[in-house]
Amino acid sequence: MKKMYLLLFTITCAVNAVPKIDELLENIDKRYSMANDVKANVKITQQKTGQGAKKFEMIYYRRDATNSFLIVMTDPAVEKGNGYLRVDDNFWMYRRNTRTFQHINRDESIGGSDARGDDFESRKLMEMYSPAKDSSGKELIIEDTLGQIKVYKFEIKAKVNDVDYPKKIYWVRRDNNLILKEESYALSGTLMQTSYFLKYAEIKKAMVPVKQLFIDEFEKGNKSVLEISGISTEKLDNTIFTKAYLESLSK
Amino acid sequence: MNVVVKIGLRNLLRQKRRSVLLGIAIAFGTAILIMAHGFAHGISDNLFNRIVVYVSGHVGVVFSENGNLFKQIFHDGQRVKEIVKKEIPDVVKIEEGIGIFCRAIGNGKSDNVVMIGIDLSQLGDEKTQQQDADNFKMTEGSFEDLSNESIENPVILAKEKAAYLNVKKGDIIRVRYRNVTGQDQAARLTVVGTFLPANMFMSAPVFLELTDLKRLLGYGPNDIGQLFITIKNPKKDAVLYAEKLQEALRPEPARIDGYISAGKGSVPVTVFGYKTDTLSVAALNNKLSATGKKAGKSECFIGDSLSSVLGIAPGSNVALSYRLKYADSIVSSQIKITSLTQKGVLPGNVILLNDEDFYKIFYSNWPAAVKDNPKWHRLSESDPLKEIVAAEWTLFPRAKSTEELAKLQKEIARKKIRGTSVDVRTMYESASSVLSLEYALHMITLVAVLVLFFIILIGVVNTLRMTVKERTREIGTVRAIGMQKSDVQLSFILETFFLTLFSSLAGTVAAFLAMKGLSMFKIDAEGNPIGMMLVNERLYFVPVFTSVVFFICLIMVIAVGTAFFPAKKAANLSAAEALRHFD
Numbered sequence: 001m002k003k004m005y006l007l008l009f010t011i012t013c014a015v016n017a018v019p020k021i022d023e024l025l026e027n028i029d030k031r032y033s034m035a036n037d038v039k040a041n042v043k044i045t046q047q048k049t050g051q052g053a054k055k056f057e058m059i060y061y062r063r064d065a066t067n068s069f070l071i072v073m074t075d076p077a078v079e080k081g082n083g084y085l086r087v088d089d090n091f092w093m094y095r096r097n098t099r100t101f102q103h104i105n106r107d108e109s110i111g112g113s114d115a116r117g118d119d120f121e122s123r124k125l126m127e128m129y130s131p132a133k134d135s136s137g138k139e140l141i142i143e144d145t146l147g148q149i150k151v152y153k154f155e156i157k158a159k160v161n162d163v164d165y166p167k168k169i170y171w172v173r174r175d176n177n178l179i180l181k182e183e184s185y186a187l188s189g190t191l192m193q194t195s196y197f198l199k200y201a202e203i204k205k206a207m208v209p210v211k212q213l214f215i216d217e218f219e220k221g222n223k224s225v226l227e228i229s230g231i232s233t234e235k236l237d238n239t240i241f242t243k244a245y246l247e248s249l250s251k
Numbered sequence: 252m253n254v255v256v257k258i259g260l261r262n263l264l265r266q267k268r269r270s271v272l273l274g275i276a277i278a279f280g281t282a283i284l285i286m287a288h289g290f291a292h293g294i295s296d297n298l299f300n301r302i303v304v305y306v307s308g309h310v311g312v313v314f315s316e317n318g319n320l321f322k323q324i325f326h327d328g329q330r331v332k333e334i335v336k337k338e339i340p341d342v343v344k345i346e347e348g349i350g351i352f353c354r355a356i357g358n359g360k361s362d363n364v365v366m367i368g369i370d371l372s373q374l375g376d377e378k379t380q381q382q383d384a385d386n387f388k389m390t391e392g393s394f395e396d397l398s399n400e401s402i403e404n405p406v407i408l409a410k411e412k413a414a415y416l417n418v419k420k421g422d423i424i425r426v427r428y429r430n431v432t433g434q435d436q437a438a439r440l441t442v443v444g445t446f447l448p449a450n451m452f453m454s455a456p457v458f459l460e461l462t463d464l465k466r467l468l469g470y471g472p473n474d475i476g477q478l479f480i481t482i483k484n485p486k487k488d489a490v491l492y493a494e495k496l497q498e499a500l501r502p503e504p505a506r507i508d509g510y511i512s513a514g515k516g517s518v519p520v521t522v523f524g525y526k527t528d529t530l531s532v533a534a535l536n537n538k539l540s541a542t543g544k545k546a547g548k549s550e551c552f553i554g555d556s557l558s559s560v561l562g563i564a565p566g567s568n569v570a571l572s573y574r575l576k577y578a579d580s581i582v583s584s585q586i587k588i589t590s591l592t593q594k595g596v597l598p599g600n601v602i603l604l605n606d607e608d609f610y611k612i613f614y615s616n617w618p619a620a621v622k623d624n625p626k627w628h629r630l631s632e633s634d635p636l637k638e639i640v641a642a643e644w645t646l647f648p649r650a651k652s653t654e655e656l657a658k659l660q661k662e663i664a665r666k667k668i669r670g671t672s673v674d675v676r677t678m679y680e681s682a683s684s685v686l687s688l689e690y691a692l693h694m695i696t697l698v699a700v701l702v703l704f705f706i707i708l709i710g711v712v713n714t715l716r717m718t719v720k721e722r723t724r725e726i727g728t729v730r731a732i733g734m735q736k737s738d739v740q741l742s743f744i745l746e747t748f749f750l751t752l753f754s755s756l757a758g759t760v761a762a763f764l765a766m767k768g769l770s771m772f773k774i775d776a777e778g779n780p781i782g783m784m785l786v787n788e789r790l791y792f793v794p795v796f797t798s799v800v801f802f803i804c805l806i807m808v809i810a811v812g813t814a815f816f817p818a819k820k821a822a823n824l825s826a827a828e829a830l831r832h833f834d
Contacts, residue, residue, distance in 0.1 A: 049361075089667050103664040105319050107433050118433075161432035187469075190437035192427070218427045218437055219354065219361060 018141050021131035021154050024170075027177040029124040034206045036233040038062040042071075042226065044113050049221035056113040060228075061240050064122050068241040071110060071120065072249060079111045083246040084120075091117055094246045101243055114214075114224055118164070128163045129156035143174070146181060150174045165192060178207055191217045204233050255738050259745030266718070273714050274754035277806065280700075280707045281758025282765060284802050287696040289766055289792035294784050295689050296793045299485060299678075300382055301786070302452060307681035308348065308479025309489045310339070312496065313674050314644075316614075318667040320660055323349070324431050325644075325671055326614045327576070328475030331500070338495045341483045344373050349464055349476035350456065353428035355440075357416025364412065366426065366440075368461035368476075371398050385449055387458075388787060392420040392444025397460045404467065405443040408457040413445045420444060424457070430469040438467050449787050473577045473617065489677040497649050497675045502642040504630050505613055505670075508621040509573025511586075511602065513561045519626040520557065522571060522586070522602045524609025524641035525550075527669065535639045538596070550589045551604045554597035558588075565589055571602075571612070574619040582616045601628045606641040606669040613643075614671070647674040653683040704806075708813050715747065715817040726821050727829025736822040743818030744811055751810040755803045766792040 044056040057075035062068070068087045073079040081096030084104075092101040093108065106117040131139045132155040141154035151171040158166040165184035172179050182195040199211035208231060216222035239245050263270050303309065312335070314325040325331060335345055350367040387394050390410050397405050406424065408416075418424055424440045440457065448454045470476070482488055507522040525535055527548040535546045546552070553563070563569060565588055572583040586604060597603060604612075621627055630637050645668050650656035656676060663672050719726075726739060773788050785791060 103318075103661070103667075105321065107429065158434075161434070164433075164435050166434055184435070186427075186435055186437040187430075188437055192435055192437060218425070219356060 018143060018152060021139050021141055021156060022126070024141075024152060024154065024172060024177060025125045025129065025131075025156070028172065028179060029126050031177060031207045033122075033124070034062075034064065034204065034208075034233065036204060037236040038203075039230075039232045039234070039236060040228050041230040042228055044115055044224055044226050046113055046224045047222065049219065054113075056111050056115075058111065060120065061236055062120075062122065063236060063241060066241065069120055070241055070246070072246070073111045081250050082111065083249070084110055084117060085241065085243060085246060086117065086120075087241055092243065094243070096250045099247060099250060101246075115226075116164075125156070128158060128160055129168065130159045131155075132157045132167065144171065146171045149180065151180060176207075179209070193217055201228075201231065203231050255741050256745060258742045260749055262718075262742065262746045263749055269714060269718075270750060273710060274750055274757070276707050276710055277751055277754035277810070278758035278761060280704050281755040281802065281806055282762035283703055284700045284806075285759055285762035285794060285799055286766055286792065287700050288798055288802070289762070289794035290790065291689075291693050291696045292795060292798070293786075293791040293793040294692055297450070297784065297786055297791055298689050301386065301450060303485075303678045303682045304344075304479065304481050305348075305452065307676070307678055308346070309482045309485035309678050310480040310493050310496065311348070311676050311678075311681055312478040312480070312500070313676060314475075314477055315663055315672050317610075317669060318664055318672070320664060322431060322433075323477045324470060325475050325673070326471065326473060327617050327643075328473050329577075331475065331478065334499045335478065335480060335496065338499050339480060339482060339492045341488070342480060343483055344481040346370050346373055346479045346481070347461060347465075347476040348479045349461065349468065349470075351428050351464075351468060353426040355416060355457070356425045357413075357418040358422060360415060360417045362412070362415055364408075364426070365456040366406075366428065366464055366467075367456040367458050368464035369397065369458050370461040385787065386453060388447045388449070390445050390447055392442070394444060394446075396443035397458070399443065402441050402443060404438060404440045404459060404463050406440040406457045406459045407444040407446055408442065409448040409454045410445045411448075411454060412457070413442065418442050428467075430467070431474075432469055434469075436467070436469075447787065450785065485678065489679065493649065493675050493677045497646070500646055500673060500675065502644045502646055502673075504637065504640045505609070505643040506628075506630075506640075507571065507573050507613060507618045508624075508627040509571050509618070511557075511561065511569050511571050513563045513567060513569040516561070518557070518560055518600070520571070520600050520602050521628040522604055522609065522612075523630075523636065524606040524613070524670075525552075525603050525639050526641050527606050528666070531639050538635050538639070546590075547605075549605050549607070551586055551602065551608070552590050552592050552597060553588050553602050554592050554599055555594050556599040557597075557602070558591050560599070563588060565591060573616075574621075576617045576619045584612045584616075586612075598628050600626065601636075603636075609641060610670045641670060644671040644673050647672060649675060650680050653680055656680045704809070708809060711747065711810055711813050712817065715743065715814050718746075719743070719817050719821040722821070723824065723829050726824055727826045727831075730824070730826035731830065740815075740818045740822035743821055744814050747810050747814035747818075748807060751807045752803075755806050759799060759803065763794070766794065 038061070040060050042058050042060045046054045046056065048054075055075060056073070056079070059072045059074060061070040066087065070086075071084040073082045083094040085092045085094065086106075091104055091106055091108075093104045094101050104117070106121070108117050109115070110117060110120070131141075133139055139154070141152055144151050144153040151173055153169065153171050155167065155169045166187045167185040167189075169183040169185070170179055171181040178200060179197050181197070183191055184193040184195070186192050194215045194217055196213040196215075197209045198213055199209070200207050201210045202208075208228065210228045210231070212226045214224045214226065299309075312331060314323050316322040316324055332345060336342060347368065347370060350365050352363060352365055355362055355364045387407065389407070392407065394407065396402060397407060399405055413419060416424060420442055422442045424442060425437060426440060427435065427437050430436045440459065465474070465476075480492075482492060505524055509520065509522070510517045511520045525531065525546075532546055532548065558564065561569070567588050569586050569588060570583050571586050572581050574581050586602065586608070623629060630640065647659055647663070650659050659674060730736075730739065770790050770792055772790070774785055774790065775788065
């Protein structure tokens with residue numbers, strides 16, 4: 001009988017055991033990865049203390065196979081026609097007024113918004129982060145609830161230098177591993193940003209967060225809402241990821 | 252001779268009003284000339300010693316890693332500093348120019364600021380120390396507290412900036428910035444003092460000790476930022492020293508001499524990085540014939556003999572351990588072997604790693620230089636690997652002008668150069684706009700003063716002509732009683748000489764009094780470019796003794812030269828005709 005209880009206890013523990021963080025990261029990467037080309041409309045509404053709301057709209061083209069993306073600004077009027085083209089290691093900014101391309105860094109602001117070039121990259125969490133552990137070597141993951149939703153809350157730390165934040169805490173749904181909330185911390189331990197993933201859409205079996213809220217925890221009162229619409233996974237023309245295409249939009 | 256001098260002096264006093272008026276004109280011209288020169292030289296001094304020194308240094312060595320112009324870091328800092336000290340014997344100061352834009356939040360107010368590091372260990376000469384003291388006239392707190400280790404990140408800032416952020420001594424400013432690896436970071440800065448900015452460039456930044464800033468930005472103990480070098484005679488030596496530095500900073504092929512451990516054991520190897528630009532990869536493909544696939548941008552090659560010694564195949568991870576340059580310890584890094592070369596293509600003790608991965612290892616822990624030892628491979632002049640092996644850094648050719656420098660920077664960004672790019676520049680390229688402004692001000696001053704003097708000299712000529720005419724009969728008399736032509740001419744010249752001498756001396760005194768007076772007025776030029784010409788919100792004059800003497804001599808030579816012809820005309824008058832002259 002004792003053996004029976006022991007077996008039941010072991011099975012219960014195994015069923016309720018929290019997964020390894022690496023497994024969750026891998027699942028998240030899989031759920032978010034899109035093998036196809038992507039085209040989408042992106043809208044960023046940015047609110048800053050004392051400045052009111054600003055709206056930025058752009059068309060976003062992405063092709064992971066060649067590590068390329070193209071952003072064409074459509075709003076505000078002053079930015080309309082300007083663009084950002086990334087092909088492999090090269091990242092250019094295009095200015096419609098002067099019809100010139102300029103090499104920029106991946107951390108450059110996009111169209112004057114708080115979004116940066118590297119926010120549009122498709123790097124995998126597994127490549128950038130590893131599980132954070134406590135002093136006993138145990139992974140920092142617990143079962144938690146976010147509102148009414150059962151989630152895993154876990155902490156990861158950067159394993160490469162070129163990431164925005166060296167430490168992140170995630171709340172992901174236990175049932176389908178979708179990210180619901182993310183906290184980003186500076187090396188000093190200061191909470192810099194909280195992101196809420198408000199709405200997802202399933203596109204060709206991949207989950208795309210179509211509405212996200214970013215709250216600036218450093219400068220209180222600043223926040224941004226990112227909305228993605230008109231997602232298409234049709235194969236894009238090869239000419240789109242070229243300088244000539246951006247120039248042709250100005251004609 | 253004494254008689255002629257007396258006549259010259261006496262004649263000055265004969266028409267007192269005329270002499271006084273002409274003297275005032277000359278004195279005024281002299282005063283303006285000295286003041287204009289003092290002002291232009293003050294601007295020059297201000298630009299060279301208070302602005303250019305901090306903006307670019309007289310000579311600068313600038314680094315950028317992986318084509319990112321904002322990632323100004325070099326990992327073998329001591330070596331570069333030693334080269335600078337060796338090549339520039341009269342160096343006054345070597346400072347690391349490190350600054351970063353950040354968002355600062357004070358007490359309920361926020362603003363964009365620049366954090367700038369001050370190296371308190373670099374005092375420089377007495378003049379430099381005085382300039383530093385002038386630049387930071389503290390209104391609250393103490394400059395020395397910047398190095399107080401018991402305070403969390405002590406900073407000082409301009410009084411106005413502190414007022415805008417609503418902070419005072421002892422308050423905390425929180426800042427958000429991106430560190431040298433591009434990560435978002437936050438820090439708390441403690442205000443230890445406020446100062447009156449000496450010029451407009453001092454108003455915006457917050458200043459903190461260089462070591463504090465480097466720690467916040469993620470610099471390692473042997474990392475340095477761009478170097479601003481102050482020298483004793485920048486106008487004369489800046490270019491010369493830059494050329495010497497350029498020559499001394501030529502890089503060697505980068506290599507890591509260490510031991511590789513895998514499978515069957517551990518063997519000594521030299522790891523080289525191969526350049527991954529298109530031309531170099533093509534050259535590599537010509538030289539190496541990798542089994543299975545051609546060289547790409549992310550390969551790691553190992554020779555077949557080394558492969559068989561270690562018992563490893565493509566896909567194997569190996570551990571590379573090597574001794575550090577700046578610590579008496581050994582570090583280990585993982586390398587993934589991707590390709591084997593055919594027999595004899597690579598020496599048995601060489602691993603060839605793509606430059607991106609190579610530099611990551613090389614720069615994160617700079618390897619110690621191992622003296623010649625047959626265990627490790629050395630590249631001879633004729634070594635086929637030499638043209639494809641990556642250097643310790645990429646040294647760019649010297650830009651000869653601002654335009655060339657701008658092109659160079661574009662090229663660094665465009666080519667996405669792996670590793671660190673190094674370029675040596677002088678203030679003539681990096682601060683040319685400031686220097687052009689100085690030149691323009693000098694020219695404007697010179698032209699204005701020349702116009703003024705032209706007008707005054709017309710007055711001198713006119714006065715002398717009148718004098719000669721008035722004294723025609725007197726000339727006839729002195730010529731009739733035996734005075735020589737040359738003495739007559741000399742008496743007129745001496746009259747002008749004394750007039751000019753006394754007037755210009757008076758003008759010099761007036762100029763110094765005026766400069767003293769003008770520099771006492773406070774000018775509020777906040778946000779106005781004119782603030783660049785001010786020091787401590789006041790006009791800044793730097794008259795130079797030799798220049799003042801030169802100007803007085805010049806004025807006298809011009810005045811005497813102008814008087815020469817009317818005086819000669821007077822001397823050449825015939826005594827009889829002069830006596831008959833009647834107005």
